[in-house]
Amino acid sequence: MVCTLCLCGFPDERVAIAEMYRVARPGGRLLLLDHIGSHHKLIWWGHRLLEKLMVRMLGDYQTRRPLPLVKEAGFIVERAERLKAGTVERLSARKPTGVAD
Template sequence: MFQELARRCFAAAYDTINGPAERAGLRERRRTLLARADGVTVEIGAGTGLNLPHYPAAVTRLVLVEPDPHMRRRLRARAGGLGRAVEILDASAEQLPLPDSSFDTAVVTFALCSVAEEQSVLAEIARVLRPGGRLLFLEHVRSADPEVAAKQDRRPFPYPLIGCYPNRATLEAIEASPLTVESVFRGEVPKVPRVESPMIVGTARRPAAA
């Protein structure tokens, strides 16, 4: 009961919590990254839909995967408000109900920190991407500063409550997956606690068939 209430409250407050970071530059990071999306596109962990305004016309079909019902309700409302045609799926990122080799682009933003099995999710992303298809990622990651990393390992409140692991070495996980990293930028999420500020933004690709 308490966890359900926490999820409901987190979904309701998500956009407000993220507002300062979005206005301080994160929104522009999203826009620049998502400008690379094209063709049939799937977003894993779409949340309340903060990425929705930034998908370009080159995206011909947009599938949004979001397992949390409270996030999903807000996602549906935002898509409707934007007049954006989308398909919203209630599904686990570890088991995507999508055909093999069916997407040109996959997107994850601030989602790999909360999945149960990062490698399983990355393997699923690689499976649903067509050969040569691309993953666009924007994630907060483990800090290179030992002091900050130690704080991340302790997962201070509220991270356990919202199911977030701010200490994940996500770039290394992508590099160890079936995907090939093409580009990566390391920076900081603005206007957030230090334990979640280290950030990576980049692209990876499923190798083309031989």
């Protein structure tokens, strides 16, 4: 399953990731790309200010971190990388085999 730049639009991204886990077949892969809060403080503060406006206008969150939530949901993260001054995260994860929901 592929999810690109869409978790930022969910009011509760935990629910969306839990649903991805539920519908994935055992051994199924999740490829995720989303914008996140940068590890550079100045960029993070800029995104945080922008987020306040974007959430009101479009419901678009800029500073979330899906990686810990993907792990918490039960996926096994095979690869994760941060790009673009830490503002974009790309990851590949797999649902463990032998797990049924």
